[in-house]
Amino acid sequence: MNQQEANILTVDGLNVSYGNFQAVQNISFDVRKGEIFGLLGPNGAGKTSTLSAIEGLLKPDSGTVTVDGYNSIEKPLHARASLGVQLQSTSFQPELFVIEVLQLYAGVYGLSLSKDDILAILRDINLEDQAFKKFGQLSGGQQQRVSLVISTIHNPKLVLLDEPTTGLDPQSRRQLWERIEAIREKGHAVLLTTHSMEEAESVCDRIAIIDHGKIIAIDTPQAIIDKHRDDPEVISVSRRGKITLEDVFIALTGKAVRA
């Protein structure tokens, strides 16, 4: 298998702008089959814009996105059919029960699932008893589980998760990490964005640090730490003597708080 075949996602020379603001500048990276890839960056760095271009929610100014061999501009439906997506703030029709939301998304992905099939899916995530509740009545952790199961309901080759653990308590977060790893074990690739360095180190095989719309580092978390551990900026921001991914991240992206 050559490198091209090993990639489930290839982003090449991507540029995205909003008016005069250049949100993403000539970004290139790939996600390999069966890996969990993390996109890290401060607020406004361009993570969500990059993800939105991959999802087909916005048209890039230039560059290409190839999902499972399909160019997302030329073959948008094929590209989107290969993707499972969990948006940053996913909301479903508040009038629908959880079971109906799953039925809707099974249908739009072309699956014909019976009520029993859907209840079995909910049983897998310990939410069978919530099937006839409305999505808004679920706790944050339960909503994330439903959202994640919907993003994988059609067995996609690549799952995109936009800050999936934001707002979750530690138990729910750990449980979600396990579910993300289970997705990989089934042979899927995962591309996630996160603000959590702990999450990136614990879950991701490789990460890219993005800032001001550009990728400034890309490798395994440990390789990035090793590469920068002797940088004076990294040592100066280190708080406990031991160099962490967060120290490297702060040194590379600066201490200033972003809006």
Place this chain on the structure above:
Amino acid sequence: MATIIPKTSAVLTSLLRADFTTQWRNRRAVMLTLIVPIIILTSWKGLISIVGGPFVLANSITIGLFASGLMGYANAVARDRDKGIFQRLRVAPVPFWAIMASRLLVQLAMILIITTAVFVIGKEYDGITLSPVAYVFTYFTAIIGGAVSLSLGQMVVGWIKNPETINSTTRLIYLAFIMVGMFGELNKLGETMDDAVQWSPYGAVKTILSTSMEPDKWTSHASMALLVTLVYIIIFTTTGIKWFKWNTK
């Protein structure tokens, strides 16, 4: 493994099931949409001998269409856009037109329900009956009139992003149409205003509806009103689609 693109018919079926379920769970709002036309229909019973049954039926249907299309459709789209419901659907392999087609088919059902409710109550309570051809003709013009109100609603959600502002704007337009439209019908607002009302979206829709209830009395004025409604549909739809954004950010 080859990537499977779901059939558009299957996608549309799923969307329709969800959208009709949503509409059914919002049936209280649907009932409220029906209340104003029914109040007019029943309270104007004494006017029927003066202005004629078609006038009363046409006004009731027109108000119902604008309540449903302008307020119901626009506010539902504004809410779902603001909550990110459209964005979640758009990342699925769904043709974008199918998302809106499903919404519009629900609205088409609403148009037929409103028209039928007015016909039934008009017959049972007010004793207004039409010929079979007139009923068929009126359903047809009700769909055209509904398209005017839906396209106007589309223009509002294209023009304005904030759902609260959309809510208040559609209510203001609705109120203006009812007040000015009805007084204009009474020819008491002066010639210029009467003309403006007659060729306004409300007036044009009301004209084609009332004339279609007496097809043998179809005039060139009604044909012109039909043409005007089609122009309104084209203008409102074109601008509404051009300005429309799938998210509010």
